Structure formats: C-alpha cells, structure tokens
Amino acid sequence: ATPVRWSQTVTRKDGEATRTWIRRGIAEGDTDVDGHAQHWVVYLTATRTEGRVASLDLIETRADGTVSTHPLGFRETKADYRIELPAGSLTSGLTLGHTSAAPDGGGVTEGAPIPTTLGPDGSRTLKVTLNGVTYTVHVTFARPAATPTATAARLSGIYVNKAGHTVRGDLIDGWNPDTLDYTIRIRANAPGVYVLPVAPNGVTVSAGDVRQSAYATTQYWTVRAANGQTRTYSVTVVRDHEPTAAERFAPAAPVDRGGDRAAPSPSTAGLRDHGYVLHGRYVAVTATSYTIPEGGTVAWRSWQGQTVRPTVTRGAGMTWTYVLDTLSPDGTHAARTTLTVTYLTDATHRAGLTxxxxxxxxxxxxxxxxxxxxxxxxxxxxxxxxxxxxxxxxxxxxxxxxxxxxxxxxx
Known part of the structure; x- marks a missing residue:
C-alpha cells in the first residue's frame, strides 16, 4: 500500500446550515510500464460535513408527565448558559435537547454523555458535547415568594427606645409592615430597651407571651383588625454574652450510610430512608421531624448511583434543618427531603427554675x-x-x- 502524506492544515468552510472540514493529501510512487519506469502522483481531498447546531434547549419533564421546553438563547460561540426555573420545578426531570441546522435535521456529532451534577439549594449543572464543543447549562430554582396575608391587621410601625425610657423611640431597623419578626442586639451592660408597637385607627394591639431563652427575650403582640383579621408580630432583644451550651453545640457532619443497593429504576430520585447514626449503628426513622439522642448525628441511605447534597441550617435552640437534594442515578430526576431534628444533650435539656x-x-x-x-x-x-x-x-x-x-x- 502506498502511504498518503496528509497536510497538517485543516480548513473549515461554513455554510448557513452545515460546516465542512477539508484536509488535503498526496500519494505518489513509481511503477514499471512495459519495462519503462513511470512516476505517478495522486492528489486527494478528504471532507467531513456536519450539521451546525441551530438551538440548545432545556427540556423539563414534570411529575405529571407534562413537558416544557426552555430556550437558552443559543449561540455557537457561547459555551456557558444560566437559567432560573420556578420553585415548583425543583423535582422535575431535566435534560438538554438540540436541533440541527442541516436540512435533514441530522449531522450534529454528539459526544459521550456527561453526568448531571447537583449544586447548592437543589441547583443542577447539565453538559452536552456537540460537534466537539462542550456546552454547560447551570439551572437554579427561584425561592417561593412570600404572600402577605391578613393585610388589614398591619401595624403602622414598631418603635424602639434604646435608652430604656418609656417614651416612643426610633422606628425599628428594617421596618416593613409585612415583616412580622425583628431582632435587636444590645451590649452586655446596656440598659433594657422600650418597644412600642403602633397601630392605625380601627386596629387593636394586645401584648402576648414573653419568651426568655438564655440572653434573649421575645415579646409577642397580637394585632386585630375591625374585619377580624389577625397578625402576630414579635421583637427579640439579644444581649451580648458568652456562648451558651446550646450555642456552642455543633453536630457531627451528616452521613450517607447507603449507596450499596441498586435503585428500583435509573430514574429513582427518592432516598431509600433516613434517620441517624448513634455509636456506629444506623437507626431508620419514618417521621421527618424527630429527636436524636446525645452522641448521634443525622444520616440517610441512598440508592446506588444517586447523588445527594445536604444543606444544613441551624434553627432555634438545639433544632437543625437538613434539606437533602437528591439526583437519580441517570441524572434526569430530582427529589428533596427536608428533615427537622432536635439534638438531645444533658447540658442543654435540663429544664428547671432557680x-x-x-x-x-x-x-x-x-x-x-x-x-x-x-x-x-x-x-x-x-x-x-x-x-x-x-x-x-x-x-x-x-x-x-x-x-x-x-x-x-x-x-
């Protein structure tokens, strides 16, 4: 066989719908024709035509089977895209779809599948390689919008006298009539504060419970409008102090004790179960709100191939919230499990007055x-x-x- 010497230069010819790659080469040799030596030369041209990518879309498949297409504003020169979906799309299946500009709709070369990855707050990153270029799509989800209720029972304002005098002071920082809970921090040796809620005509205010927790005091007020609507506002005053046992407490990192059993299907996004680990032993719990004995920590069991990303938030006292965002083994479906746990320790659960x-x-x-x-x-x-x-x-x-x-x- 005669070898072909290919040029190291590859040229590209772009059409509106296709892209053609061209490479030239040469083959030559000598042959004997009737006893006469003859030198021959053959010039070769190799081409490969592929359809140009016309669009890249995010395909959403909801739990009820309905499908939506979200255009990404595709440009061949842009490899990175971002899109925010509504909060309700968090558990939808997401994939990437593309169309070819070629007349027959084909010709786009798709690379090997790239697994979807899970990010904070359930966000996902999807990738696809088309015609040798890897395109990345970052998907985030909007937070649920707060809807004000009982708007007739709004206060006009909450006023704070930080000198502790029983006269009207300044409007509380961050005042918004639809924000119901406020916090004030004061120095360790500062006098107490005087807090005065003010209501418009026709709206009444009555003092409610007082909650004392370590160095914080919370006062609640019930606000009632003439039409019967009610709201509860609160102000918490926190005095600077040395950390309490509850404030010093930090649970061990949550752990996945599963991943060793095959999922019921490649699209399974739900966890196998959840619970806690105590002294090396896993304890499954059915409820999503539960207590954990001293020395224990939150745990769960995933299915083989699932991706689980926990988001941990500290609540009041010894209560912690764990949001477990889970991606199915095939990367097409997601689920969210929210656990609210209270850690029990001897130092933080002695209840008694002195x-x-x-x-x-x-x-x-x-x-x-x-x-x-x-x-x-x-x-x-x-x-x-x-x-x-x-x-x-x-x-x-x-x-x-x-x-x-x-x-x-x-x-």
Whole structure:
C-alpha cells in the first residue's frame, strides 16, 4: 500500500446550515510500464460535513408527565448558559435537547454523555458535547415568594427606645409592615430597651407571651383588625454574652450510610430512608421531624448511583434543618427531603427554675419542686413576674400573664 502524506492544515468552510472540514493529501510512487519506469502522483481531498447546531434547549419533564421546553438563547460561540426555573420545578426531570441546522435535521456529532451534577439549594449543572464543543447549562430554582396575608391587621410601625425610657423611640431597623419578626442586639451592660408597637385607627394591639431563652427575650403582640383579621408580630432583644451550651453545640457532619443497593429504576430520585447514626449503628426513622439522642448525628441511605447534597441550617435552640437534594442515578430526576431534628444533650435539656422575680424582687423561700405560688402585690392589674434560670444551659421560659395569674412554661 502506498502511504498518503496528509497536510497538517485543516480548513473549515461554513455554510448557513452545515460546516465542512477539508484536509488535503498526496500519494505518489513509481511503477514499471512495459519495462519503462513511470512516476505517478495522486492528489486527494478528504471532507467531513456536519450539521451546525441551530438551538440548545432545556427540556423539563414534570411529575405529571407534562413537558416544557426552555430556550437558552443559543449561540455557537457561547459555551456557558444560566437559567432560573420556578420553585415548583425543583423535582422535575431535566435534560438538554438540540436541533440541527442541516436540512435533514441530522449531522450534529454528539459526544459521550456527561453526568448531571447537583449544586447548592437543589441547583443542577447539565453538559452536552456537540460537534466537539462542550456546552454547560447551570439551572437554579427561584425561592417561593412570600404572600402577605391578613393585610388589614398591619401595624403602622414598631418603635424602639434604646435608652430604656418609656417614651416612643426610633422606628425599628428594617421596618416593613409585612415583616412580622425583628431582632435587636444590645451590649452586655446596656440598659433594657422600650418597644412600642403602633397601630392605625380601627386596629387593636394586645401584648402576648414573653419568651426568655438564655440572653434573649421575645415579646409577642397580637394585632386585630375591625374585619377580624389577625397578625402576630414579635421583637427579640439579644444581649451580648458568652456562648451558651446550646450555642456552642455543633453536630457531627451528616452521613450517607447507603449507596450499596441498586435503585428500583435509573430514574429513582427518592432516598431509600433516613434517620441517624448513634455509636456506629444506623437507626431508620419514618417521621421527618424527630429527636436524636446525645452522641448521634443525622444520616440517610441512598440508592446506588444517586447523588445527594445536604444543606444544613441551624434553627432555634438545639433544632437543625437538613434539606437533602437528591439526583437519580441517570441524572434526569430530582427529589428533596427536608428533615427537622432536635439534638438531645444533658447540658442543654435540663429544664428547671432557680428562682422567681415578682415586681423585680426575688421570691422568698423559692422551692424548685413547687409548681404554684400565691403572692401579694399592690395592684393585680399591673405587676411583673420574671423566671430565673441557668442561662448557660440553653433552656427557655415562656411567660403568659392574664390579669392576676401568670403561667410559666419551662423547656
């Protein structure tokens, strides 16, 4: 066989619908013709024509089987795309689709499949290689929009006097009539603050429960409109302090104890189960809100080939939320599991009072085993009671006072 010497130059000819790659070569040799030596030369041209990519789309398949196509604004010179889908699309199956500009609709060379990857908050990254170019699509999901309710029961404002004087102060930072919960931080040696909610005409405000937790105090107010609509606003005052046992606590990293069993199908996105690990033993739990004994940590069991990405959020006290976004083995379907767990430790779950303050004075003869007391005050309509407890433990106390009776709940 005579070898072909190919040129190292490959030229490209672009048409509106196709792209042609051209490479030239030469083959030559000598042959004998009737006893005469003859030299011959053959010039060769090799071509490969492929359809140009006309469009790249994100294909969404919902749980009910309906399909939507999301155009990405494709350009051949752009390899990276981003798109945000509605919050409800989080569990939809997502794939990439393309069309060819060639008249017959074919000719696009697609590379080997690239697995979909899972990112924060359930986001996904999909990739496809077309005609030798890898295109990347980053998909994020919108957060659910908050819808204001009971709008007739809006406050006009919440005012704070940081000097502690019982006169109207400045409008609370970040005021929005549809934001119901606020937090104020004060120095360790600062005086208490005076908080005054103000309502428009026809709207009433009544003080509700008071919750004390370590170095934070939360006051609730119930706001009622003339049409019966109600809202509850709250202000939490946090005093600077050394970390409590609850604030110092940090659970061990969550773990996947599965991945060793084949999934029921390649598109299975749901986890096999969830629970916790304690002393090396996995305990499955059916509920999505549960407690974990001291020394345990959140765990789950995935199916073989699934991708699981946990997002961990600290809640109040010893409560933590774990959002487990899961991608099916074939990368086409996703699921989300939300777990709310409370960690139990000896240091943070001792509930008990060490005293009571009535009108600012400690109650004589306090006995932590007693559950009720009768005290004399000058005016039963205007008196105060404050629970005293070990603030470093992380326990909390809620005081509900109605006229001459106060109920204190300790947790």
């Amino acid at each position: 005293g009571l303050l009535v009108n600012g004075r400690r109650l004589d003869g306090f006995d932590p085993t007693r559950r009720d007391w009768t005290v004399l005050v000058a005016d039963p309509a205007h008196w105060t009671v404050s629970p005293v407890f070990d603030r470093t433990s992380g326990m909390s106390a809620v005081t509900r006072k109605r006229a001459g009776t106060a109920l204190i709940r300790v947790t």
